[in-house]
Amino acid sequence: MATMKFDTVVLGAGIVGVCVAVHLQKRGRSVALVDRKQPGNETSFGNAGLIQREGVYPYALPRDLGTLLRYARNQSPDVRYHADAIIRTAPFLWQYWRNSHPAKHAAIAKSYATLIEHCVDEHRTLAAAAGASALLRPTGWIKVFRTEKAWHAEIRLAERWHREYGVEFESLDAGHLQQKEPDLDKALSGGLRYPASHSVSDPNALVTAYANYFEALGGQFFIGDADSFREGWAVDTQAGTITASSAVVALGPWSDRISARLGYRLPLAVKRGYHMHYAPEGGARLNHPVLDVETGYVLAPMAKGIRLTTGAEIAHCDAPKTPTQLAAVEPIARTLFPLGKRLDHEPWMGRRPCTPDMMPIIGPATRHKDLWFAFGHAHHGLTLGPVTGRLIAEMMTHEETLVDTQPFRVERF
The missing domain is CATH 3.30.9.10 (D-Amino Acid Oxidase, subunit A, domain 2)
Structure with missing residues (x-):
């Protein structure tokens, strides 16, 4: 089968992965988006369709x-x-409980709110470009x-x-x-x-529209198996093997399967x-x-x-x-x-x-050059997909970022 070369391969075609792919493609990167299913058919398919501008405090674990x-x-x-x-x-829940203490939760909110502040505007901008504003x-x-x-x-x-x-x-x-x-x-x-x-009348249709926009920009989507992902940033798809200079892991709940194999112990x-x-x-x-x-x-x-x-x-x-x-x-x-x-x-x-501190992981991997993480959004994946996509693309292309990304980086663990 053929081997295809791209600047970046994005693993995962949920709302986060699709938005990462869109923002990178807009910045002139050649991007391959890879998933085992069509875009928006896993976690992004079945949520309540909320873009939660009020969600400045992430969902904490009750302590009473x-x-x-x-x-x-x-x-x-x-x-x-x-x-x-x-x-x-149990270890995760213990840390989650500790981070849910009112003082810690309030400190987390100060960082988290910087993402939430932009969630509606970033969706509006992306939906308008994708012809999906009616959703x-x-x-x-x-x-x-x-x-x-x-x-x-x-x-x-x-x-x-x-x-x-x-x-x-x-x-x-x-x-x-x-x-x-x-x-x-x-x-x-x-x-x-x-x-x-x-709110969104059809979350799957919204992710599909964003993915179609990605392809209209020149990006390519492939059905493939993320478990075949390997260093050198290669992954096998139905169309052949993709190799890339950089890679973004945006596999949602399956992200730790890839990160663990690469030596990252993430909670x-x-x-x-x-x-x-x-x-x-x-x-x-x-x-x-x-x-x-x-x-x-x-x-x-x-x-x-x-x-x-x-x-x-x-x-x-x-x-x-x-x-x-x-x-x-x-x-x-x-x-x-x-x-x-x-x-x-x-x-x-x-x-x-x-994650046990209720914040997503957004940023570069610490042990591998040109590997990036974008996952762990909990209840706010739909809300924060476009913001996350923009931040990853800004970091990868050395632009000034919309917000300070330091609180969301993997090294906090």
């Missing part, structure tokens, strides 16, 4: 004893676990609350985010919430809308999640993505129907599906909004790649 005991019983609708995975991930919805999203206590606690948190980082929010009492979402449960106590955030873990689509019943309409805060699932209006996405499942990356969370929250979601029949043959499952 009551919540931890509830999680330990493995019956919570928002978090489930496989017992064998808990044993394997972005500038309507914000809403958290809803079943109790006054939870609602007021979230308001206090939103007020803090506003003071510290200028995060916009709109507090909605029961009446105003019904005006925004007439078909939600009338018994809800209130809601909180984040108007600066965007990457996986939070799995599930989704199912439903037809709305009786002409009901959902205008915003909605998070049921006290239960821990999201309902999001998508091109295919109403998508229900679950919280986190701690399990081995490639363990068989166990969609018990979906079964647990579906009856609750039906009381929140009139969901009709299921539209998928089976639940979809995705994997969120997570």
